[in-house]
Amino acid sequence: MASILLKNVVKSFGTFVGVQDMNLDVVDEEFLVLLGPSGCGKTTTMRMIAGLEHPTEGEIRIGDALMNDIDARDRDVAMVFQGYALYPNMSIYENIRFPLRMRQVPKAKHDDLIRRAAEMVELGPFLDRKPGALSGGQRQRAALARAIVRQPQVFLMDEPLSNLDAKLRASMRVQIKHMQRELKVTTVYVTHDQIEAMTLADRIVIMNKGVIQQIGTPDDIYSNPANTFVAGFIGSPPMNLIAGTAQSGTFSSAGVRVPCPANLSGNITLGIRPEDCQIGGDNLQGQVYGVEPTGDITYLTVRTANKNIEIKAGREFRAPIDSAISVGFDTSRLYFFGEDGSRVGVN
Amino acid sequence: MAHSTQTLEKGAAKAAPAAAVYSIRRPRSATAKKMFPYLLVGPAVLYLLAITLYPGLFAMYQSLFVVKFVNWSWAGLGNYTRIVQDREFWAALANTAIIGGLSLCLQTIIAMTVAFYCYRDPFVRGWRIVFLMPMLFMPSAVAFIWKLAFNDGRVISDLLMAIGLVSNNVDWLSSVWLARLTLIVADVWQWTPFLFIIFVGALQGQDEEIEEAARLDGASWGDIFWNISLPMMRPIIVVAVTLRGIDITTMFTNVYIMTQGTPGGATETMSYFIYRQGFRMFNFGYASAASVLMLLITIVIAQTIVKRAFKSGKS
Ligand SMILES: Nc1ncnc2c1ncn2[C@@H]1O[C@H](COP(=O)(O)OP(=O)(O)O)[C@@H](O)[C@H]1O
Ligand SMILES: [Mg+2]
Secondary structure (H helix, E strand, C coil): CCCEEEEEEEEEECCEEEEEEEEEEECCCCEEEEECCCCCCHHHHHHHHHCCCCCCEEEEEECCEECCCCCHHHCCEEEECCCCCCCCCCCHHHHHHHHHHHCCCCHHHHHHHHHHHHHHCCCHHHCCCCHHHCCHHHHHHHHHHHHHCCCCCEEEEECCCCCCCHHHHHHHHHHHHHHHHHHCCEEEEEECCHHHHHHHCCEEEEEECCEEEEEECHHHHHHCCCEHHHHHHCCCCCCEEEEEEEECCEEEECCEEEECCCCCCEEEEEEECHHHEEEEEEEEEEEEEEEEECCCCEEEEEECCCCEEEEEECCCCCCCCCCEEEEEECHHHCEEECCCCEEECCC | CHHHHHHHHHHHHHHHHHHHHHCCCCCCCHHHHHHHHHHHHHHHHHHHHHHHHHHHHHHHHHCCEEEECCEEEECCCHHHHHHCCCHHHHHHHHHHHHHHHHHHHHHHHHHHHHHHHHCCCHHHHHHHHHHHHHHHCCHHHHHHHHHHHHHHCCHHHHHHHHCCCCCCCCCCCCCHHHHHHHHHHHHHHHHHHHHHHHHHHHHHCCCHHHHHHHHHCCCCHHHHHHHHHHHHHHHHHHHHHHHHHHHHHCCCHHHHHHHCCCCCCCCCCHHHHHHHHHHHCCCHHHHHHHHHHHHHHHHHHHHHHHHHHHHHHHC
């Protein structure tokens, strides 16, 4: 149980900078999710916390202790790898026992601890098997059990669910969250899946190209995206971003006209979430480009002169393709971004 | 419809000349096609049969005779009954086991230790082929180098004297164990790289993520070696050591050049015993019988080791 602190951490590989000047404070017992597209430096960040990679610059602290020169095996962190990294020559029981043996936990306690960990991830019946004889989901749970069995100070999980099918992923998600609450271990979780991030996180860190874009609670990230990258990354479908100009309290673009704060002018990008649009209104004029009913909701794509706009319409909405359509925006939920992509026009 | 047929035809017409250009195959009959692979491997197979199977069978046949050059007289199993009472045969067998066993243990341990210490080293990754150098020397040349170093040139003795380990020249052929040691050193020098390369290859194929997981679980490098790497490499180790072992049991060149079985037969290996019987004393039938026995012993031991190693590896 400990906090984690990253201070001005940089990691370069030769001339390529994988992580740039990162500052991050993970609170004790927090579930923090690193979210970002592939290659943005999530794994690198996590490996630096684990001690598998040395930061080129900056400080890493766990608890209050400086970790930069502490070997991975002495950091008391447990990591769940994307490929599970189970020991193929050992049974699941021996796999879970390995950290206990290596850390000189008294032998008498082993069996009890192993069975409790296995219980927690519902792995009881498979303890005698070798990893090769388990399904992906079972291997995943074995890797989790191995991580929790010794109550480390910190859990690190690198895309632990990405090799599972959608249904299993959903149930494992709940299980992981429940487990973390029960064990109260500070957790850093890496994913590129925003649903995983939104459902699991106390706080989300959104990264792009080695740079933190925003840190905040899932609600915060969703309702107050700091820039166009975050806005375009979160939500499914993500926020519509429409380039246009603002002048004396009005934002306009081809087929789009909305009120905007009077102090905005020049090139501005408007952001509007698909769920904050409704059919009928006077903010957007365009043609129906596509209608996709999914049962509980209908996705509508409207074409304007320079962009397709995604809208979530009611479940019964239908319209012929190429018919004219007008759309209204919830004007209390408009976002404006300046030319550098960062949010503007907020009081 | 008509349109699509037309394009198809056009396509075919285009493809045909291309095929004519790029295909190096001429039409062949089905039988010729089937025979072709055999034709390709045929010469190699014939060659191998001629240098291994034929002499093998010939030796088995010859072992049933007492042979004095062109005079063959039927002996039945007489050669074999004489051999099992021959103390020199048993001594040679024991020498082979001692020299070969020690040499094999030593090279396995050295190769494994060095491999484990350096398999993630970028230099070893890129240049592992240079470690094969000693294997590329002609065996007789290696034997002469060591003969020179130990016995004739006294290089080793001088070195030992220089560091103060001994005070006089060592006569390596004067003592049973020193003589055996020279053979072991020569073999270890030439063949440790073979095992090293194999072990390094196996270790480099090991999943790096698993090593990292073990590090985070609190394992030292030693723990990783004993708990993870060694069990995973087991089948490879068994095969490599068996191959090496078979090779060592037929150790001849070094004995022939360096010690010739001295002192008092303490370094006479099976191969040298067979050579001496056959080409010094011209007991060809007797030598053949010894070879056949040697072959049987080798097969039985190798088979048992491999079978057992793989059976327990599977469960
Ligand atoms: N050992 C390495 N050498 C060179 N480049 C690396 C190394 N590890 C990672 N990178 C680069 O750093 C960037 C971030 O990688 P990573 O942290 O694995 O991304 P993510 O986990 O977010 O997908 C990638 O562009 C990757 O190619
Ligand atoms: Mg990654």
